[in-house]
Amino acid sequence: MYKIKKPVCFRFLDFSTRELRRHYCEEELRLNRRLAPHVYRRVVALVRQGEEFRIVGASEVQSADEYAVEMEFLPDDLRLDTLLLSQRVREDFVTEVAGILANFHRRAASGPEIARYGAPDQLIATWEENFADTEAFRDELVSAHDDDRIREFVKAFLRDNEYIFRRRQSEGRVRDGHGDLHADHVYATHPPAIIDCIEFSARLRSCDLVSDVAFLAMDFEFYGRRDLHDRFLLAYNQIMQDHDFPRLLPFYKCYRAYVRGKVEGLKSRETDVPESERTSAAEVARRRFTLAYRYTWEPLRAIVAVAGLSGTGKSTLAALLAERTGFAWFRSDAIRKEIVGWDAKTPARSTYRAGIYTSDLTSRTYREMCSRAVTSFERGRGAIVDATFLRREQRDELRALAEKVNAPLLFVWCTCPEETVRQRIEARVQNPEEVSDADWNIYLHQRAEQEIPGSDEPDVLYLDTSQPPLQSAMQVEDSLLPRAVPVPLLSPLAPKLPPPLP
Structure with a gap:
């Protein structure tokens, strides 16, 4: 299968030129081979020949009409969200994924340039962006009551735990991770495939390791599998031995649930999306925001x-x-x-x-x-x-x-x-x-x-x-x-x- 990037430019990504799209195809290949080398094959060039396109390795031609990432095909029925909906997730698979992620996190790059993304002021800025983005559907998809409580929780947590965030920066616990680790990006192949990390933004990809793992933990709870949530986190932290886990997990799960609520909320407003999908996205957004609110009670x-x-x-x-x-x-x-x-x-x-x-x-x-x-x-x-x-x-x-x-x-x-x-x-x-x-x-x-x-x-x-x-x-x-x-x-x-x- 081939993955092509749309020629778009947003606040957080820029795929507006062909060269930028080639660059980010190469980044996608490099970064995702860390977790799924058997899935990501190469970057290819699409060269027009009459009414058709010829596909060759990107390095084999001087120029191309477009670039793409060549990948192994992954069937939808092996995707984790599909397995969760059909109650077909094995506990040993969850344990295996936890081990893969823990070992990936132990090897992931760190250093001052990466650690700065875990600074309290960076976290505050990220939250403020999300709060600004959700203003459009406040009271419609998330109640003012719940949203106010989430904002109070975030503000207090960042204030009261600033020393922990700074300590974790110096300990190397902010690393170049995955950044988008939800159930749609995990496949029950042999070995398990974890795909689609964020290639277009080092800021969004580099985060505290608890934030990275909290994404998938949150998804287990979203699909009603608290048992798999617990097994996943226990298996992961048996390897990582991170004593800050209990304190930080509710905060980062709240963040991940809120972001997913925002994404679905924005989708529900897109006019080029079919009405049935917009309606479904709005309902999912409400559930995600409710989950974010629930995490404010977890501590x-x-x-x-x-x-x-x-x-x-x-x-x-x-x-x-x-x-x-x-x-x-x-x-x-x-x-x-x-x-x-x-x-x-x-x-x-x-x-x-x-x-x-x-x-x-x-x-x-x-x-x-x-x-x-x-x-x-x-x-x-x-x-x-x-x-x-x-x-x-x-x-x-x-x-x-x-x-x-x-x-x-x-x-x-x-x-x-x-x-x-x-x-x-x-x-x-x-x-x-x-x-x-x-x-x-x-x-x-x-x-x-x-x-x-x-x-x-x-x-x-x-x-x-x-x-x-x-x-x-x-x-x-x-x-x-x-x-x-x-x-x-x-x-x-x-x-x-x-x-x-x-």
């Missing part, structure tokens, strides 16, 4: 208890909070059925406090749910518990557990008009995927017995969930943010990398 942890009567939208809110913060979600309805050995979606409707809803089993369910939440917090990940918590005693038991581990705790007491509750309950009774067994009669019993939190419970946010779920989630997040505490990190002292090979 933080707390416990959130989403409580209230059945039908008030607790699980809808809890699921959305889990998606937007990355906190672990523990749902009493599912844990209760797990305890008795049932599938979560197995119907178990019965009269009030009968069947699997006896007081004893409810107590066991709450103990298990709250224990899992506290364990998650201790291991560095925030937790969301999703249950009615109708009795003061149940809330106080969670408070006691949270206090033992110094976990910030926020109860969210969900309420909404009864007509809304009735409509929601009637709708979910018809849904075979629904986990909850509560019906209207259960709701009436709960309403009669509930112990509504009073003014002596200051850790409670009272929330009207008749508003759009996203608005409710943002309200909870704004209340939670000042309470959340940092995730403990490893020592910031990192071993020296060996010098790059000649």
Whole structure:
């Protein structure tokens, strides 16, 4: 196959002349042979002969009508994003890719000219460019709420960690890497092929090694494979032994997700792109920006208890909070059925406090749910518990557990008009995927017995969930943010990398 460069000129690249296109074809060949020598064959010249073109080696002719990179053909069904969508990614392949990247990074060129791209002022400038580029679709593809939070997170992180960025410059951890390491550029060939590094900009290609690897890690999460994200990073850092990893990963994953959101957002505005593709790009952009927002929560942890009567939208809110913060979600309805050995979606409707809803089993369910939440917090990940918590005693038991581990705790007491509750309950009774067994009669019993939190419970946010779920989630997040505490990190002292090979 042959890859030809379009005669375009943008702020970040210039392919406007034939000689520039030849130069960057040669750069593409040189740079990509570092990771995929079996894919990148040579630079060729296209010479017109009548109505056709003759293809020869670029060095074989004095001039040409165009230049191209000759490459091995790579089938789409071996591309990593395709494999992720079809659930066909092997764990050993992910480990192999991690090893290839780690060894590539250890050999990658470094030095003062490259290290300068990792300076705090360079990072600030890059972020400012991205923020300027996304202004056009702020409020449309990324909410002002989320975008403001991302900007605050970036500003604070760069300020608080300036010394780490400067230390990593001097340690040689800013290197001439790949720069565009997402799933579309990885192929499950033998050996794996990692292609399409940035050839047109040393500034965009040269970066902190964590930034390079964060791109692919972010993509694993985008495709819903947190397990592969974890395996990939563990395998990579077992080789690299970079102790700054936990601190820097959320920042750089946020950056990579934000950039991908920007790219898709710009595509959604291109008039020469078919409407269906523009619509798809806009939806992908929204998901990328949401992921970038979620990474601002990754360095933080707390416990959130989403409580209230059945039908008030607790699980809808809890699921959305889990998606937007990355906190672990523990749902009493599912844990209760797990305890008795049932599938979560197995119907178990019965009269009030009968069947699997006896007081004893409810107590066991709450103990298990709250224990899992506290364990998650201790291991560095925030937790969301999703249950009615109708009795003061149940809330106080969670408070006691949270206090033992110094976990910030926020109860969210969900309420909404009864007509809304009735409509929601009637709708979910018809849904075979629904986990909850509560019906209207259960709701009436709960309403009669509930112990509504009073003014002596200051850790409670009272929330009207008749508003759009996203608005409710943002309200909870704004209340939670000042309470959340940092995730403990490893020592910031990192071993020296060996010098790059000649």
